[in-house]
Amino acid sequence: MKTTQHTDTLVLHTGNEIDGQYGALSIPIYQVSTFLQDSQGNTKGYEYSRAGNPTRDALEKAFAVLEHGKRASAFGSGLAAISAVFMLWNSGDHMVVSNVVYGGTYRLLTKVLNRMGIGATFVDTTDLKAVEAAIQPNTKAVFVETPTNPLMEVADLAAIAALCKRKGLKMVVDNTFMSPYWQNPLQLGADIVVHSGTKYLGGHSDIVAGLVVSATEELGEEVHFLQKAMGGILGPQDSWLLMRGFKTLSVRMEKHEQNARTLAQWLCTVPQIKKVHYPGLASHPQHGIAKRQARGFGGMISFELETAAQADHLLDRLEVITLAISLGGVESLICCPAKSTHASVPKDVLEKLGVTDRLVRLSVGIENVEDLKADILQALRSA
Amino acid sequence: MTPSRPRRDYTLTTVAPGTPSAMGWARREEELRNAGTGTGCVHAGAQPDPAYGAVTPPIYQTSTFARLDVRTTAGFEYSRTGNPTRSCLEDALARLEGGCGAACTSSGMSAALLALNLLETGSHVLCPADCYGGTFRTLEHAKRVFGFSVTYLDLSDLEAVKAALRPETRLIWAETPSNPLLHLLDIAALSEVARSWGALLLVDNSWLSPAFQRPFDWGADLVLHSTSKYINGHSDVIGGAVVAGPTRTDLAPRLALLNKALGTQQSPQDCFLVLRGLRTLHLRMQAHEANAMALAAFLATHPEVRRVTYPGLPSHPQHALARRQQLGFGGMLSFELKDPAGLDRFLRALRWFTLAESLGGVESLSNHPATMSHGSMPPEAREKAGIGDGLIRLSAGIEDTEDLLEDLRQALDAASGASETGPSKARPAQRSCRKEPAR
Numbered sequence: 001m002k003t004t005q006h007t008d009t010l011v012l013h014t015g016n017e018i019d020g021q022y023g024a025l026s027i028p029i030y031q032v033s034t035f036l037q038d039s040q041g042n043t044k045g046y047e048y049s050r051a052g053n054p055t056r057d058a059l060e061k062a063f064a065v066l067e068h069g070k071r072a073s074a075f076g077s078g079l080a081a082i083s084a085v086f087m088l089w090n091s092g093d094h095m096v097v098s099n100v101v102y103g104g105t106y107r108l109l110t111k112v113l114n115r116m117g118i119g120a121t122f123v124d125t126t127d128l129k130a131v132e133a134a135i136q137p138n139t140k141a142v143f144v145e146t147p148t149n150p151l152m153e154v155a156d157l158a159a160i161a162a163l164c165k166r167k168g169l170k171m172v173v174d175n176t177f178m179s180p181y182w183q184n185p186l187q188l189g190a191d192i193v194v195h196s197g198t199k200y201l202g203g204h205s206d207i208v209a210g211l212v213v214s215a216t217e218e219l220g221e222e223v224h225f226l227q228k229a230m231g232g233i234l235g236p237q238d239s240w241l242l243m244r245g246f247k248t249l250s251v252r253m254e255k256h257e258q259n260a261r262t263l264a265q266w267l268c269t270v271p272q273i274k275k276v277h278y279p280g281l282a283s284h285p286q287h288g289i290a291k292r293q294a295r296g297f298g299g300m301i302s303f304e305l306e307t308a309a310q311a312d313h314l315l316d317r318l319e320v321i322t323l324a325i326s327l328g329g330v331e332s333l334i335c336c337p338a339k340s341t342h343a344s345v346p347k348d349v350l351e352k353l354g355v356t357d358r359l360v361r362l363s364v365g366i367e368n369v370e371d372l373k374a375d376i377l378q379a380l381r382s383a
Numbered sequence: 384m385t386p387s388r389p390r391r392d393y394t395l396t397t398v399a400p401g402t403p404s405a406m407g408w409a410r411r412e413e414e415l416r417n418a419g420t421g422t423g424c425v426h427a428g429a430q431p432d433p434a435y436g437a438v439t440p441p442i443y444q445t446s447t448f449a450r451l452d453v454r455t456t457a458g459f460e461y462s463r464t465g466n467p468t469r470s471c472l473e474d475a476l477a478r479l480e481g482g483c484g485a486a487c488t489s490s491g492m493s494a495a496l497l498a499l500n501l502l503e504t505g506s507h508v509l510c511p512a513d514c515y516g517g518t519f520r521t522l523e524h525a526k527r528v529f530g531f532s533v534t535y536l537d538l539s540d541l542e543a544v545k546a547a548l549r550p551e552t553r554l555i556w557a558e559t560p561s562n563p564l565l566h567l568l569d570i571a572a573l574s575e576v577a578r579s580w581g582a583l584l585l586v587d588n589s590w591l592s593p594a595f596q597r598p599f600d601w602g603a604d605l606v607l608h609s610t611s612k613y614i615n616g617h618s619d620v621i622g623g624a625v626v627a628g629p630t631r632t633d634l635a636p637r638l639a640l641l642n643k644a645l646g647t648q649q650s651p652q653d654c655f656l657v658l659r660g661l662r663t664l665h666l667r668m669q670a671h672e673a674n675a676m677a678l679a680a681f682l683a684t685h686p687e688v689r690r691v692t693y694p695g696l697p698s699h700p701q702h703a704l705a706r707r708q709q710l711g712f713g714g715m716l717s718f719e720l721k722d723p724a725g726l727d728r729f730l731r732a733l734r735w736f737t738l739a740e741s742l743g744g745v746e747s748l749s750n751h752p753a754t755m756s757h758g759s760m761p762p763e764a765r766e767k768a769g770i771g772d773g774l775i776r777l778s779a780g781i782e783d784t785e786d787l788l789e790d791l792r793q794a795l796d797a798a799s800g801a802s803e804t805g806p807s808k809a810r811p812a813q814r815s816c817r818k819e820p821a822r
Contacts, residue, residue: 009735255666329438366421375414
């Protein structure tokens with residue numbers, strides 16, 4: 001088989017070879033719950049769609065290749081994917097987790113997993129010493145989100161991976177913000193990568209999905225077992241749409257980033273904007289690490305206004321940029337994380353981290369960047 | 384400083400589908416008029432769902448709509464007549480082409496049928512001699528069944544066009560660039576002839592899409608699309624559209640009525656997918672073009688290749704017209720092998736280029752026009768159109784350029800017999816569906 005390392009080509013041609021029946025270029029949507037057995041226990045590879053479905057399989061195979069892993073499993077949401085990974089540990093186990101983690105992950109750890117006796121310590125994962133200090137005798141894993149949501153802080157993945165190896169811990173990375181187009185944590189030493197497929201992978205704001213990719217077959221098999229046992233699977237229709245999303249991942253990500261870079265630099269010159277967080281800016285504290293471990297800086301920006309009222313006003317006045325939760329779609333989306341994505345994190349914790357009511361998060365879409373600038377300007381001007 | 388215009392109000396009120404929302408969203412329509420192509424692709428037709436504010440239009444998979452009373456509907460009554468999801472796509476296509484209205488159909492050929500139904504029986508149509516095979520089949524059918532007469536000629540020869548006009552000439556059917564020889568037509572010149580004669584000018588814009596060519600800017604009356612191609616762009620939907628020009632407010636309602644009367648309308652699921660495809664049209668077209676340009680340049684210097692046709696090459700006889708009339712050169716090219724005996728070997732050896740009908744999808748496709756896309760043309764007509772047995776048409780996908788170049792390189796080696804290993808390295812799954820190569 002002809003192979004290539006080029007992501008642009010891989011996204012189009014992996015997992016898409018399965019239709020040996022009629023040669024269809026697009027994989028069939030196997031909208032089916034169960035499969036005929038020739039005789040008792042004698043299947044053609046599938047028996048029940050929770051355990052395995054040809055459309056979902058195609059997606060999982062394609063995604064494992066994209067993330068340079070051994071095996072992927074697709075879930076009904078990013079949180080279902082993360083839940084399955086957390087179920088790898090046992091009661092009494094402990095995890096070290098990025099302190100500026102996605103609000104949903106924080107809620108899962110502090111409201112659900114705590115009841116099962118799985119503990120978590122939240123630390124600044126951009127500080128390697130802090131990560132090491134937080135490791136307890138019962139620690140089983142380090143969970144890193146990078147860049148962090150919404151402050152865009154970058155953790156040094158290779159350094160944390162080395163620490164994990166030394167301590168015998170598993171390293172899990174949420175790669176949602178970068179997508180495999182820009183960053184491959186498994187190649188930097190991580191054991192597991194999780195994704196919200198809802199974001200850049202699906203890319204069109206029209207499905208909710210999650211993915212887990214493992215560096216080894218054994219780990220992949222364990223996750224696959226949990227997928228089947230817990231049942232948080234992705235349906236065939238959504239699996240197909242997610243694969244369809246991959247097909248333009250390369251062109252979308254290039255444009256998202258090109259627009260984000262332009263906007264970030266431009267926002268720095270707008271007097272009403274007090275601070276811009278984007279790893280692609282030379283002024284970003286971890287710009288060097290970001291440059292080293294990823295091929296690009298992605299399409300997410302956050303920035304601060306003077307007052308919360310100004311931030312509210314901006315969000316209310318924007319016309320082209322849509323006020324909505326989520327990110328990574330073709331259309332630009334904006335939100336105030338403290339009031340939306342991170343509302344499940346206690347206010348005092350957020351304030352301490354710097355996630356204030358003055359901070360807005362912008363998922364830069366693939367529109368014409370001049371239109372986005374004009375939209376922000378008109379919204380600020382009408383203040 | 385209090386926000387005076389809270390736009391989120393729309394989530395609180397359930398209003399009839401299609402009702403423009405009252406707050407900030409409504410202004411987006413105005414802004415789109417002046418927006419760039421990319422912004423247009425992302426936002427055209429996407430009025431946020433007035434019921435819940437969903438950023439993508441809901442798929443209204445329904446056949447019929449409840450009425451308030453015998454006279455009052457909420458804007459839709461039956462999905463053949465009109466469907467909110469289809470309306471979104473129709474609005475988007477009209478917006479991107481700069482037209483006043485569009486009708487979305489279940490295929491490009493049903494769009495052609497719709498357009499031909501605008502004419503009266505006995506009408507005379509001018510059509511390029513090298514038109515798409517499906518167009519030829521439909522026009523031949525229309526000759527027998529609708530009582531049309533059709534003259535096939537070279538529409539770039541304006542004197543011949545004028546000489547072919549008859550009192551009953553009602554339509555000039557233009558395809559530019561042509562399939563598969565990328566022959567270009569001067570839309571502005573044809574529109575002048577059509578206008579002076581009181582005939583309609585229809586331009587099939589499937590090969591360039593509104594991202595790269597806007598026929599209405601040059602005076603066309605109608606634009607036709609096989610949306611299966613670049614507009615949808617993922618090789619997973621069959622669809623078509625007819626768009627009425629900005630001043631043809633007389634034609635837009637007739638198209639809508641014909642779509643209803645003929646039952647040629649597109650399904651809500653497929654409309655949703657085409658609209659989803661449209662969101663990345665501008666990015667895909669740029670990538671298609673960059674690849675096509677690289678492939679054409681490579682083929683042009685290869686010793687095994689006779690003739691490369693791509694409007695982006697300065698050697699293309701109408702390169703200047705392409706520069707003037709088009710916003711880009713597109714992703715389609717064709718060429719001939721010097722030794723036609725290597726044709727089967729070449730097509731079998733290709734790894735990333737799939738041998739399949741259609742074009743304009745993200746994945747690269749190869750096509751042998753004489754047996755595939757133009758197989759419905761009789762040999763004499765094909766001969767006249769210049770579609771020889773050695774001609775190969777490529778639809779450049781958006782893969783990595785280097786991978787595509789390497790693929791052509793090794794397949795040309797295989798065609799000339801230089802490499803014995805070429806075909807055996809083909810991807811297994813592809814080989815399995817190539818048991819019957821083009822003959």
